[in-house]
Amino acid sequence: MPELPEVEVVRAGLAPAVTGARVAAVSVLDERSLRRHDGPAEDFAGRLTGRGMLAPRRRGKFLWIPLDDADEAVVVHLGMSGQVLLRTPGTDDPRTRIRLELEHPGHGPLRVNFVDQRIFGSMAIDRLVPTADSDELIPSQVAHIARDPIDPLFDDARFHARLRSRQTTVKRALLDQTLVSGIGNIYADESLWAARIHYDQPTSALSLPKSKLLLAEVRAVLARALEEGGTSFDTQYLNVNGQSGYFAHSLRAYGQQGKPCPRCGRPIVREQFMNRGSHFCPYCQRVRPAST
Secondary structure (H helix, E strand, C coil), X not given: CCCHHXXXXXXXXXXXXXXXXXXXXXXXXXXHHHCCCCCCHHHHHHHXXXXXXCCCEEECCEEEEEECCXXXXXXEECCCCEEEEEECCCCCCXXXXXXXXXXXXXXXXXXXXXXXXXXXXXEEEEEEEEECCEEEEEEHHHCCCCCCXXXXXXXXXXXXXXXXXXXXXXXXXXXXXXXCCCCCHHHHHHXXXXXXXXXXXXXXXXXXXXXXXXXXXXXXXXXXXXXXXCCCCCCCCCCCCCCCCCHHHHCCCCCCCCCECCCCCCECEEEEECCEEEEECCCXXXXXXXXX
């Protein structure tokens, strides 16, 4: 599933193309991609056609494009395999589920194809609502999502307190989007490896210095992934120009089972975790008692 770096790469790529553009036409080719929209395809197309678009925004794994004449936005969730591709008019892509024809005052006409192989992603028109932590308006579908670690308004102290007070394990906490958003399986494994923390470490046993180290490593991993355009294992994640990210070549734990740990040389292992896998070094990442 695309995580924070991949969604941020898409947001940044969309920004110059859609900011200030007007939606000339909408084609819904598969209504399953409107699973989060409150209404049929005709409602989505009718409400979006003719609207002006503002600069795209993001929180965690959610992306939205505010509309200029009401407190509404087009919300995009990439799901497992969603892609938002910028194309010239008339250009089609296999598995396109929704197509937007745009008119931009500077760039002229262009097409946005929402492509989704597995159809877990979606587009929707949603109302913008106030948030408790700022004056920012965000879609109601995103209101329950916490800020992400690269958000300038992310509250480090609140994160540390909430993390250490939870009766759970650390990876489960990192994947909880109401605690911290944007982190999925890949970047959780990479951050835990960097911080030398076992994925099954109880959060209540984390010292404050260890919690601070973990957050610092999360930010470092996300920053490196952003620099390399995100993580692509196949064509299920592409940026808006249809290109892959290169962070997969820099992974140290995720997907590296059987390979030597870059730190100690012992094999990375994979264990079953929440219907997915956790990748870690059993020597470098051990469950520690609360006193360490």
